[in-house]
Every structure is written in C-alpha cells, then in structure tokens.
Amino acid sequence: MKTRAPSSFPLSASTSLVPSTLGPSAFDQRTVNAETGLFAFDPGFSSTASYQSKITFIDGEKGILLHRGYPIEQLALKTNFTELTYLLLYGELPTQPQYQNFCANMAQHRLLNEQIRNFFNGFRRDTHPMAILCGTVSALSSFHKEAFDTSLFENRECAARQLIAKIPTIAAWAYKYTIGEPFIYPEEELSFSENILHMLFARPGRKETINPVLARAIDRILLLHADHEQNASSTAVRLVGSTGANPFACISAGIAALWGPAHGGANEAALDMFHQIGSKKNIPAFLEKVKNKNSGIRLMGFGHRIYRNVDPRAKLIQASCHEVIETLGLERDPMLDLAMELERIAKEDDYFISRKLYPNVDFYSGLILRALGIPTSMFTALFAIARTSGWASQWLEMTTDPNNRIMRPRQIYTGETFRNVVALKERPI
Ligand code: ACO
Numbered sequence: 001m002k003t004r005a006p007s008s009f010p011l012s013a014s015t016s017l018v019p020s021t022l023g024p025s026a027f028d029q030r031t032v033n034a035e036t037g038l039f040a041f042d043p044g045f046s047s048t049a050s051y052q053s054k055i056t057f058i059d060g061e062k063g064i065l066l067h068r069g070y071p072i073e074q075l076a077l078k079t080n081f082t083e084l085t086y087l088l089l090y091g092e093l094p095t096q097p098q099y100q101n102f103c104a105n106m107a108q109h110r111l112l113n114e115q116i117r118n119f120f121n122g123f124r125r126d127t128h129p130m131a132i133l134c135g136t137v138s139a140l141s142s143f144h145k146e147a148f149d150t151s152l153f154e155n156r157e158c159a160a161r162q163l164i165a166k167i168p169t170i171a172a173w174a175y176k177y178t179i180g181e182p183f184i185y186p187e188e189e190l191s192f193s194e195n196i197l198h199m200l201f202a203r204p205g206r207k208e209t210i211n212p213v214l215a216r217a218i219d220r221i222l223l224l225h226a227d228h229e230q231n232a233s234s235t236a237v238r239l240v241g242s243t244g245a246n247p248f249a250c251i252s253a254g255i256a257a258l259w260g261p262a263h264g265g266a267n268e269a270a271l272d273m274f275h276q277i278g279s280k281k282n283i284p285a286f287l288e289k290v291k292n293k294n295s296g297i298r299l300m301g302f303g304h305r306i307y308r309n310v311d312p313r314a315k316l317i318q319a320s321c322h323e324v325i326e327t328l329g330l331e332r333d334p335m336l337d338l339a340m341e342l343e344r345i346a347k348e349d350d351y352f353i354s355r356k357l358y359p360n361v362d363f364y365s366g367l368i369l370r371a372l373g374i375p376t377s378m379f380t381a382l383f384a385i386a387r388t389s390g391w392a393s394q395w396l397e398m399t400t401d402p403n404n405r406i407m408r409p410r411q412i413y414t415g416e417t418f419r420n421v422v423a424l425k426e427r428p429i
Pocket of ligand 1: 044261262263264266290297298299300301302303304305306355357360361362
C-alpha cells in the first residue's frame with residue numbers, strides 16, 4: 001500500500017506519518033485528535049496500528065509471513081523452533097555456540113518449583129488444560145519475584161526464558177493430571193519438542209523411545225505458530241504489559257485470549273467440526289448451514305483477519321500432514337480426505353470466494369496433531385507453548401519501546417445524555 005500525501009481529511013499538512021520498512025505506514029492519529037478533537041472509530045482494531053515492531057511482518061494479500069525479515073518457508077526448511085525462538089527474542093539467528101548455550105540454558109529452566117505440583121490438585125480432573133495453564137502460569141510469578149523489577153534487562157530476559165522453557169512442563173502436567181497419570185519430569189538432554197513428547201507420553205516403569213519423525217513434526221508445528229504480530233493474544237499480552245504487570249501475568253492473559261475458538265481454540269473446533277460432518281456426503285448440507293447467518297455456525301479453520309488469499313502456514317502444515325502420514329506409514333486418514341474435500345468445495349463456493357475466506361493454519365493443524373497421537377484437549381495448549389516465544393519477544397520489545405504507554409482506548413458514548421436522579425421512593429412502581 002502506498003503512503004498517501006497528507007492532503008485530505010482527516011490528514012492535514014501538520015499530520016505526521018509513521019513510516020514502515022514494509023507494508024502500510026500510518027498517520028499519527030494523535031495529531032488528528034489534537035487538531036480536530038475526533039477519535040478514530042475502529043472496532044476490532046482492523047485499521048489501527050498500536051505498535052511499531054521489528055519482529056514479524058505479514059502481507060495478507062500476498063500470503064507473506066516474515067520473522068525478522070526471513071520468510072517462514074525458509075525458516076521451516078532450514079531452522080528449528082529453538083533457533084526461531086532465539087531469532088524472535090534477539091533479532092538474529094544464533095551462531096552454533098550461541099545456539100548450544102541457549103539450548104543448555106533453556107533446558108535448565110524446564111523444571112518447576114516442586115510446590116507448583118500442589119496447584120494441580122485444586123483443579124477438577126476434567127478441567128481443560130488451558131484452564132490449568134492460565135492459572136499456573138500466572139502463579140509462577142510468586143516463585144520469580146525478581147521478574148517484578150523489569151527495569152533490569154537481565155530480569156526481563158530471564159523471565160522470558162523461564163516462561164518459554166516452563167510452559168511445556170505445565171502443559172504436559174495439565175494433561176497427565178486430567179488422565180490421572182503421574183507427572184513426568186523434563187529431561188535436560190532432550191530437544192524442546194522431544195521433551196514435550198517425553199513429558200506427554202512417558203510413564204514411570206516404561207521405557208519410551210521418541211520417534212524422531214514425530215519430534216520433527218511437532219517442532220515444525222511449533223515453529224509455524226511461534227509468532228503472528230499483533231493478533232488477539234499478543235495484543236492481550238501487550239495490553240496487560242503496558243500496565244507494568246509482571247511478565248507471568250502478561251503471558252497468562254495471552255493464554256486466556258488464545259483459548260477462544262476464534263483464535264487458538266480453532267484447531268480443536270475444526271476437528272470437532274470434521275467429526276460432526278462425519279462423511280463427505282454431508283458436506284454440502286453442512287456448508288448450507290454455515291452460509292445461513294442465523295445458524296451461528298462458522299467453517300472452523302477458515303478465514304483470517306489478515307490473510308485474504310492464502311495463509312502460508314496452512315500450505316506448510318498441509319504438506320507436513322501428508323509427509324507425517326506417509327512417513328509413519330499410517331493408513332490414509334478418512335478425516336484428512338473429508339477435510340480436503342471440504343476445502344475443495346468451499347474454495348469453489350461464491351460465499352467463501354467473495355469474502356476472501358481461505359483455510360488458515362488451524363484447518364490442518366488439528367489433523368496432523370491427531371495423526372501424531374496428540375490428544376485433542378492438548379491442541380490449544382501446544383499452540384500456547386509455541387506462541388509463548390512470540391509473546392515473550394513482543395513483551396521484551398515493548399518494555400524498551402519509548403512510545404509504550406498504558407493502553408487506554410477511547411469510546412464513542414451512545415448512552416443517555418444528562419438526566420436527574422429520582423429518589424427510590426419517588427420512582428413509579
Ligand atoms: N465461516 C463462515 N463465514 C465466515 C467465516 C467462517 N469461518 N469467517 C468469516 N466469515 C464471514 C462473516 O460472517 C462475515 O460475513 P458478512 O460480511 O456477510 O457479515 C465475513 O466473512 C467477514 O467476517 P468477519 O467476522 O468480519 O472476519 P474477521 O476478520 O473479524 O474474523 C476470524 C476472522 C475470527 C478468523 C473468522 O474468519 C472466523 O471466525 N474463522 C473461524 C475461526 C478460525 O478458524 N479461527 C482461527 C484464526 S487463525 C488463528 O488464530 C491461528
């Protein structure tokens with residue numbers, strides 16, 4: 001998009017522009033407000049930039065996703081989730097020694113304070129792992145008091161690393177708790193994704209070997225979900241962060257936002273939807289319900305606020321899905337067939353074409369996680385594990401942003417105008 005000269009309303013000669021290196025720039029609404037007294041009305045913030053960020057760039061029309069300038073396709077092929085985490089946090093891909101130090105340091109942070117075990121007993125056994133994740137991540141703040149002093153970079157960096165390293169342990173224990181199995185402790189010598197599989201599936205007394213194909217597939221899913229600029233959960237993290245709240249509370253807010261079915265809960269919802277449709281012959285009737293606005297049913301895993309053509313992550317996930325099924329020698333999943341047919345029919349339907357609704361990353365991620373044997377209740381929790389890298393990086397960036405102020409949006413008041421209070425006994429019955 002071009003940068004428009006400040007010639008017409010609401011722009012005047014004195015309106016400043018906030019430049020970008022890629023994608024649209026913005027006019028400075030603060031100067032417009034100062035000159036005209038007008039607020040910008042933008043429900044859902046679809047046209048409002050609230051931050052300048054160097055971390056992730058998305059071009060929704062062209063289907064481009066860059067992290068620190070690197071295309072997601074190249075990152076998916078040539079790096080792993082831990083390298084990407086380093087890139088998001090520090091701006092550059094690690095050298096080999098930096099990578100080794102980072103892995104070793106992160107592995108040391110995986111363990112939880114033993115007292116944290118007690119928290120789990122407070123939850124019902126049928127609790128969704130995301131509820132446990134929200135509560136326990138916030139509770140971590142009571143074990144890391146140093147993180148409250150965010151004036152020191154060492155404290156902020158340490159909190160970011162602790163969060164990224166510990167969330168898999170909490171998520172895996174949340175799962176073990178809900179199925180009544182003993183907690184499995186993290187292993188320092190395992191990679192990030194191997195350790196997740198270990199903590200989810202190992203049992204005391206049973207030797208478990210981790211399938212490297214599975215670990216690579218999990219790693220790729222994590223990599224594809226690591227950051228996505230100012231989405232709802234990252235905005236929640238930044239909003240809470242803008243108040244000066246400690247990083248554990250901020251990430252807990254991100255987890256809460258991610259839980260919603262319109263955001264991170266969509267992969268679980270998409271899988272439920274495939275189950276509900278049941279067979280290819282039911283697809284047309286299901287799509288009729290989706291198109292009927294009164295039904296309140298959406299095609300889960302379809303549509304995206306920013307991507308209006310193709311979600312590059314969806315293409316990579318779809319390819320992974322086929323790879324995993326072939327490599328693991330799994331039988332062709334009838335649900336994958338159903339999903340592909342649903343995608344084909346929807347992509348030819350004018351309802352979806354005219355609204356630029358295409359499969360997003362969640363349309364296929366549930367299927368691949370299912371093929372990998374990941375329990376459905378853990379889908380969104382895995383997304384949270386991945387996104388903690390992005391949230392922590394954005395939180396770190398925000399803490400050094402000179403424009404960072406407490407986020408306090410304005411409103412357009414549409415209620416009653418001035419009126420006088422009538423005392424209770426004088427009000428009509
Ligand atoms: N199924 C049916 N219709 C849809 C869908 C869908 N999945 N998504 C959007 N629409 C329709 C809307 O009803 C609306 O139609 P209208 O113009 O006739 O009123 C139009 O498309 C625009 O929709 P909005 O809700 O304005 O789009 P928005 O950008 O606000 O929402 C969202 C984006 C939330 C992702 C939406 O597409 C959706 O609910 N998708 C399903 C849930 C999903 O897959 N979420 C995952 C997102 S990706 C992620 O978080 C990793």
